[in-house]
Amino acid sequence: MTHPGTLVLIVAVAVLAPLLVHGVHRWARIPLVIFEILLGILVGPDVLGWAQHDKVIDTLSELGLAMLIFLAGYEIDFAAVRGGTLRRAGWAWAVSLVLGLGIALGLTGLDVSQSVVIGTALTSTALGTVLPILRDSGDLRGRFGTVMMAFGAVGEFAPIVAMAVLLSGRKPGISSLVLLAFAAVIALTVRWALRPRPPWFSRIVRTTLHTSGQFAVRFVMLLLVAMLGLAHLLGLDVLLGAFAAGLLTRIVFQGAAPESGPEVLGKVEAMGFGFLVPLFFIVTGIDFDLASLLDGGRALLLLPVFLVLFLLVRGLPAYLLAPRDLARADRRALALYSSTCLPLVVAITTIGLDEDVLGKGEAAALVGAAMLSVLVFPLLALRARAGTGGRAAEGGETEEAEAW
Numbered sequence: 001m002t003h004p005g006t007l008v009l010i011v012a013v014a015v016l017a018p019l020l021v022h023g024v025h026r027w028a029r030i031p032l033v034i035f036e037i038l039l040g041i042l043v044g045p046d047v048l049g050w051a052q053h054d055k056v057i058d059t060l061s062e063l064g065l066a067m068l069i070f071l072a073g074y075e076i077d078f079a080a081v082r083g084g085t086l087r088r089a090g091w092a093w094a095v096s097l098v099l100g101l102g103i104a105l106g107l108t109g110l111d112v113s114q115s116v117v118i119g120t121a122l123t124s125t126a127l128g129t130v131l132p133i134l135r136d137s138g139d140l141r142g143r144f145g146t147v148m149m150a151f152g153a154v155g156e157f158a159p160i161v162a163m164a165v166l167l168s169g170r171k172p173g174i175s176s177l178v179l180l181a182f183a184a185v186i187a188l189t190v191r192w193a194l195r196p197r198p199p200w201f202s203r204i205v206r207t208t209l210h211t212s213g214q215f216a217v218r219f220v221m222l223l224l225v226a227m228l229g230l231a232h233l234l235g236l237d238v239l240l241g242a243f244a245a246g247l248l249t250r251i252v253f254q255g256a257a258p259e260s261g262p263e264v265l266g267k268v269e270a271m272g273f274g275f276l277v278p279l280f281f282i283v284t285g286i287d288f289d290l291a292s293l294l295d296g297g298r299a300l301l302l303l304p305v306f307l308v309l310f311l312l313v314r315g316l317p318a319y320l321l322a323p324r325d326l327a328r329a330d331r332r333a334l335a336l337y338s339s340t341c342l343p344l345v346v347a348i349t350t351i352g353l354d355e356d357v358l359g360k361g362e363a364a365a366l367v368g369a370a371m372l373s374v375l376v377f378p379l380l381a382l383r384a385r386a387g388t389g390g391r392a393a394e395g396g397e398t399e400e401a402e403a404w
Contacts, residue, residue, distance in 0.1 A: 002052075002054040003052040003053070003054045003057070005052075006050075006052050006054070006057060007057060009043055009051060010040075010057070010279055010282050010283070010286075013040065013043065013282050014036065014275070014282060016035075016039065017032055017035040017036045017039060017278065018032060020035045028379075029382060030375065030379075031129070031132075031375065031378055032278075033129055033281050033342070033374055036281035036282050036285065037281050037284055037285040037288070037371055037374075039282065040281065040282040040283060040284060040285020040286045040287075041285040041286070043286065044285060044286035044287070044288065044290070045286070046288075046289070046290035047290070053286075057279075057283060058283075060276065060279050061283035062238075063276050063280075064275075064276035064277050064278070064279045064281075064283075065242075065280045065343055065346075066224070066228060066238060066239065066241075067224075067242070067271075067276045067277055068128040068272065068277045068280060068343055069128060069156070069160075069242040069246070069343070070242045070243070070245050070246040070249075070272070071131075071268070071269065071272055071277075072127045072128035072131065072152075072153075072156055072243065072246060073157075073242065073243040073244065073246020073247045073249075073250075074246035074247070074249055074250050074265065075131055075246075076149060076153045076246070076250070077149065077250070084323065085146065085147055085150045086150050088150075088151075088321045088322065088323060089150040089151040089153070089154040089155075089318075089321075090154055090158075091317075092154070092317040092318050092320075092321040092322075092338075093154045093155060093158045093317070095321070096123040096318075097119070097123050097162065099312070099313045099317070100118070100119035100120065100121075100122035100309075100313045100314075101116070101120075102119075103122070103309060103313065104116075104117075104118040104122070105119075111357075113355075114352070114357050114358055114362075116166050117167065117348060117351070117352035117357055117358050118352075118358075118362070118366065120162050120163060120167065120348055121159075121341075121344070121345045121348040121349065121366055121370075122310060122313040122314065123155070123158070123159050123162070123313060124155060124156070124159040124314070124341045124344035124345060124348070125154075125155025125314065125337075125338050125339075125340065125341060126156070126341045126342045126343055126344070126370075126373075127152035127155065127156040128156070128343060129340065129342055129343065130148075130152060130340050130378065133378045134337070137382055139333075139382075143325070144326065144330050144385070147322065147323055147334060148334060148338075151322075151334060152338065155338055156243065156344070159344050159348070160239050160240045160243060160344070163237050163239075163344075163347070163351070164178075164179050164182075164236045165179060167237075167351050167352075167355075178234050178235060179236065182230065182231065182236055182240070186244050186248075189244075189248055190247075190248065196255065196256075197256035197257075201257065202256050202257040202259075205219075205256070205257040205260050205264070206257065206259070209260060209263060209264070209267075216253075216257070217267050217268060217271075219252075220264065220268055223245045223249055223252075226245070227241035227242065227248070228241040229241070231244075237347070239344070239347060253265075280343075284342075284346055284367075288367060288368070288371075289360050289363065292364045293361070293365060293368055295361065297361065298361060298362075299360075299361030299362065300365070302361070302362065302365035302369075303368045303369050305365075305369075306365055306366055306368075306370075307372050307373060307376075309369075310339045310341060310369060310370070310377075311335070311339045311377070314339045315335035315336060315338055315339035316335065318335045318338040318339075319331050319332065319334065319335035322334050322335075329384050330384075332384045333384040334381075336378070336380050336381035337377065337381045339377050340373050340374055340378055341370045341373055341374075342367075342370040342371060342373070345366055345367055345370040346367055346370070349362075349363040349366050349367055350363075
């Protein structure tokens with residue numbers, strides 16, 4: 001570690017951020033992530049210049065992003081979102097991809113490589129960022145929560161797959177074969193996870209929950225690291241491995257130790273949201289190229305354009321293809337939540353910068369618009385649902401929606 005002071009500063013910022021959220025809560029419900037990013041920008045090189053990079057901080061930041069996607073994968077209950085809701089979510093994302101690529105081609109003057117980066121970024125949903133907001137507001141329960149989980153899961157998972165195929169640097173055919181190989185391994189792992197675990201597994205999970213052994217937490221970390229390693233070995237984005245690890249962890253603990261699952265998740269969330277995830281968002285702020293954005297040129301003009309495009313490309317298909325039993329206010333909230341993005345936009349723009357297919361100005365505009373989406377869209381969604389009392393149809397999908 002070449003800059004230990006920066007790590008101390010980042011952790012101090014992580015402590016300060018929830019205090020600021022608590023302080024302004026009486027006037028406005030601002031998501032915690034906004035304060036984390038803004039404070040990162042403040043201590044970063046373009047403002048105060050207090051924060052310096054080193055390999056340790058970069059590695060911890062990457063682990064934070066992986067943990068965020070892992071927790072998003074863990075939250076997905078495919079037993080609840082399957083059927084018509086999941087099909088509608090898939091079609092909505094497919095429409096978003098076509099819209100995103102088409103609009104990006106127009107913006108970039110038919111630059112295919114740059115259009116793929118921008119178009120894919122426009123289709124993402126920050127489910128990991130939205131989940132704490134939904135949980136805190138009570139919107140995660142009931143029919144609306146189920147629909148939002150389906151649309152959010154597809155909006156988080158599908159862009160990761162698109163990144164693996166379109167942004168890997170390989171030919172799409174070869175990337176697809178590698179992705180199929182990864183999917184086959186995951187399928188075999190899921191089949192293993194669905195098998196009944198021996199009695200000793202749940203017993204040791206239960207007996208070590210409050211000891212130094214912490215078998216369950218170590219097992220979760222093993223699954224996460226194994227999936228990250230497999231994705232890296234196959235040349236895929238590690239976020240795909242993180243998401244798969246979250247899904248597998250849920251399957252294992254639902255079947256083997258259902259009584260201990262919530263407590264195990266609480267411990268993993270404490271490690272993620274208590275340290276690694278805020279570190280990722282703060283480093284995102286530190287890395288944000290504020291100078292390029294405020295240069296007064298094209299980048300600053302693109303920022304509001306990208307913000308509107310997030311809503312048009314991702315939100316409009318979600319609104320139009322939402323299950324028909326949702327009220328209009330819930331459809332608006334679904335569109336706004338679905339348009340909220342950030343982690344994958346950061347990941348996708350980083351790939352674009354590394355491969356020299358995206359300029360610093362365009363990357364700053366995309367990330368800046370994504371940060372504004374996290375600030376603006378959830379607040380508007382909360383307001384849209386406020387008139388409904390947070391209630392939606394609690395029954396299963398209508399027969400018409402299931403048959404769609």
